[in-house]
Structure formats: structure tokens, C-alpha cells
Amino acid sequence: MAIGHKNQLDIRSKIIIILMPHFSCYDAASPFNLEENLSHTVHPPPTLGLDNRKFGIWAFLASEVLFFSVLIANFLVLSKQDPAGAFHGVATGRELLNIPLTALNTFILLTSSFTVVLALQAIQRDEQLKFRLALLATLLFGGTFIGIQAFEYYQLIAVEGVGMGTLFGASFFTLTGFHGAHVIGGLIWLIILLFKAFGLQGGFSAQDNLGVEIFGLYWHFVDIVWLLLFSLVYLI
């Protein structure tokens, strides 16, 4: 009877050991881990060795590449299709774009990307003051970028009379507007990071800075999109 009971337990233990690795709560270091009670080894679930959050932001950015490439294609096809006389004094809407102002804005966004990598480098070295200053500088540059873009929109719409009624206007405002929305989204994210950086919710450290790195990836991507837009929309 005693021998039969032992066999029954062994079978139940084997079933648990087969099923446990499929649940996220499985902990190989748990005192309830029955592996050591058996002679064979149970392998942990397969993994890429990458952080899920970082992999997730890269997958999101990959989808964003396709999103923006379609908007750029839309602009390249439509922006030159307006009939003659659609714009006052110029042949196409592109001639109304303010290139010096946009070049300045490009430089400002480039600088904001630089301050983000400085922030990441600072927190990896646990330099809290430098880290916070770099994040604040990013907020300043990002806000300035949006301010200049708003001024550019005002000039185009109120002064030059470019509206959504033209193909150039519709494709231009859709493309640059979605980019601007991404910058605004990044600024909101940055403000949340700043709250944490200044001690609310625990802060960041040399050991805990993945949140900064993930934000940086998003911000650099938005910068890359603008670098491409500057050439494809304003210069070509």
C-alpha cells in the first residue's frame, strides 16, 4: 500500500514538472521546484535573450517605418499634381516652404537627439544632475521644434493661403502633422520620465535605466523621420 502511494505521487510530480514551465509564474529557484527530486533535468522555456520591452519598442518602430513610408509616398505622388494657378505667384506649393527656418528646426531636433544620448550616458554612469539637465534640455529643444512648426503652419495657412483643399496642402499637412503628433507624444512621454527622474516614482539609476533607453529609441526614430522629411519634402 505504501509503495503504491509513492508511485502515485511520482506520477503527479512528473505531470506538474511537465506543465510548470509553460506558466509565467514558474520559478526554477522556488523551494517547490520538484526538479531536484528527479534524476532528469527540465529545460526552461526558450528565449531570444532580449528584453521584452526593448524588443517591443523595436517592433513598434518597425511598424512606424511602414506608416511613415506610406505617408511619404503619398506626398511624393500628390504634391505636384495640383493644377496651374492653385498657388499665388508660384508653380507648386513646395516653392512656398521656408527652407532656412526648417533647416534651423532640423538642427534643433538633431540637438535634442544628442541630449537624449547624453542623458542615457549620464544615468548609466549614475550622474543624476547631468541626466536631469540633459532631459530638461531635450524637453526645451523638442518644445522649440513644435513651436517653430506651428509658426511655419501659420505662415503657410494664414499668410500664403495654403489649405487642405489643395493636393499639396493635404499631403504636406498630413505628413508633417503626423510627425509633429509623434513629437508631441514624445514630449508627453518625456514629461512623465522627468517626474520619475526628479524623484517621483523612485527615480532612475545606473542599474535601472531601461525606461530612458526605450524613450531614446522612440525619440531618435522621430528624429530619423524628420531627417528624411527635410530632404524628401523640402529639398527635392
Add this chain to the structure above:
Amino acid sequence: MDHHTQSDVAKTHKNPNYFAVFIALAVITAIITGVEFLSHSLAIPRELLNSFFVLMAVTKATLVAMFYMHLKQDSRLYTVLFGVPVMFAVILMFMLLI
């Protein structure tokens, strides 16, 4: 169990010279803006100028992705994950621009 991830491994690498990358990006931006302003006085075909602008934009984007986004030193899987849609986008742009 070894809990070290690729990200942890990447952090042990020496960081690139971010300032040098920033200067390179700023200089390229200044050059393409200057070329655009001089394009009316220079007798360079517009197609050649456009190719130059696209090449410079791709160069800047590559610099940011490799050094600021750490694709050069991170796992190759991120490069593949990001690179596949970029390849599709490049094909699309190439077909529209030629």
C-alpha cells in the same frame, strides 16, 4: 541560471563618441542646406542634386540608427527587425523617385 540579456552585454561595450556623430550630422545638414541655396547659381542637373539630397538623408539616418540607437553594438535581431520594413520603404521610395 544566467539572467544576462543582450542588452546587458551591450552596456558593457564602450559608448561611441556621441559628440563626433552630432557634429557629423550638423555638418551634413549645413552642407545640404547650403547646396540647396547655391543650386540656382550652380549648373548642376536637378536629378543629380536630388540624388545627393537623398544620399545625405540616408547617411544621416544611418548614423543616428547605428550610433544613437546603438544598432551597431546591440543584438543583430534588432537590426533585422527594423531593417526589413526599411528595405520595403527603400524599394517603395526608389520606385517613386526614379
